[in-house]
Amino acid sequence: MKSVDPIVETDLAAYVDNQLGINRRIEVEAYLSENPQIAAQVMADLSLKGELRLALADQNRAARPQTRDAARRLEGALSRGRLFSTLRRAAAVILLIATGWLANAYVGPFGATSVVASVQPPAFVEEAVRAHQTTLLRETMHSQRETADYDANDIRAATGIVMPAVPKGWRVMDVQIFPSAFGPSVEMAVSPGKGEVLSLFAVRPGNFTVQQALPFASGVTQASYWQIGEVAYALVSDTRKANELNGIAQKLAGSLY
Template identity: 65%
Template sequence: MKSLDPILSSDIEAYVDDQLGAARRIEVEAYLSANPEIAARVMADLSIKGELRLALAGTFNHGRPETREAARRLQSALSRGRIFRTLQKIAATVVLIGAGWVANAHLGASEVVASVHPPEFVEEAIRAHGTSILRGTMTSQTEVSHYDPAEIRSATAIVMPTIPKEWRVEDVQVFPSAFGPSVEMAVKGEKNLRLSLFAVRPGSFSVQPVTLVKQGNVQASYWQIGEVAYALVSSTPDGSLLKDEAESLSRSLY
């Protein structure tokens, strides 16, 4: 449902500060889902606020007084909705300085190394891929190659990407997952490469670009647009090809 009132910058700031009513919040989220560049900036603002809250809750309690005071001033400014690019840079710097000070003080480390784990839905996608391969080896399990994207959207609220014409859909199943109903599509790509396209609503609004991750001999390219997350999974050794295919699928959703 399209909002009759235009979405203003003040609405975006109120969304980041969690100061909107449910109806207006839904309208802002619909606007963000149609404007990925603005949505990406909003997610960056939310990330900055989250980092500051965590820093103020724990890390900076052990830091220097001037660092804690700087963080409090930044948190106060963010709470009033004055979120600008320069403020983001300052906030990120404060967080990094505080984290580095604690690491040096408690661990004697000269640098901080962070590792980013893929979202939980990627694990679901990889498991669904394995189940799909298993089904393909069982004559008693009938594969369903025909599917209706409109019916899937109506039943699960999941919008499926446009499948390339050169791909052959071999099976489509609605799987249970930790997040609710998910869609697992088994396809054959170029050179008969077996691919699995997984889609689910992970329970959070986000805009994530296509990212490649490897687990054992399986690779997955995952992304999220609004409230729906996707993963393209395969055992191909060519990760760059898998990522290119995922980016093409992602573009078909806009």
């Protein structure tokens, strides 16, 4: 769908702030789907806005009322426009320090934190974890033949899902199309080496958004999930630490641009 009015910076800011009408929002999403670099910038803005709100919502940290008021004013200033990335990151660091969140939970530039990890993930993440467990079960059954023939173009043509580039040195062990609540999903078992098995799950959840990789834990299973446009992804492992898995997920997401 082509917009009669060109998409400008104020439209992108309003999109991040969820202040667009449905028609204009659809036009902006169509524009983002055709401009991946700008979509990545919007994804960073959405991620930052979410982290700011999580920091402000954390009621377990002690902070003076004046500090919280200043933090809220800073969030309001950020919501009124998309700032340069350096200023935006600097403001976010100041905010996180002010709310007491950074000192105990910060593990890297906008990386996994205890606050982020406690957020309820989208439904597709739970499906990714179940698919991972099914893959591990298949590994133990000699009667279940693995399908290591991997054709990214074939998967895209059949499902509309674009898979990330498999890192050099990784081995594709199995690729399956699984049913899900959202339609066909792709479950890929990959081995980075040393007998380790990771699962890369992809599905079209029925909405358009851009979301940086975020961590999720289910018992001993760790997952890192993200979304680019109409396709959502999750990287799942029983052996990797959350921060390490999230870093790998960010690199996989980067291969899609």
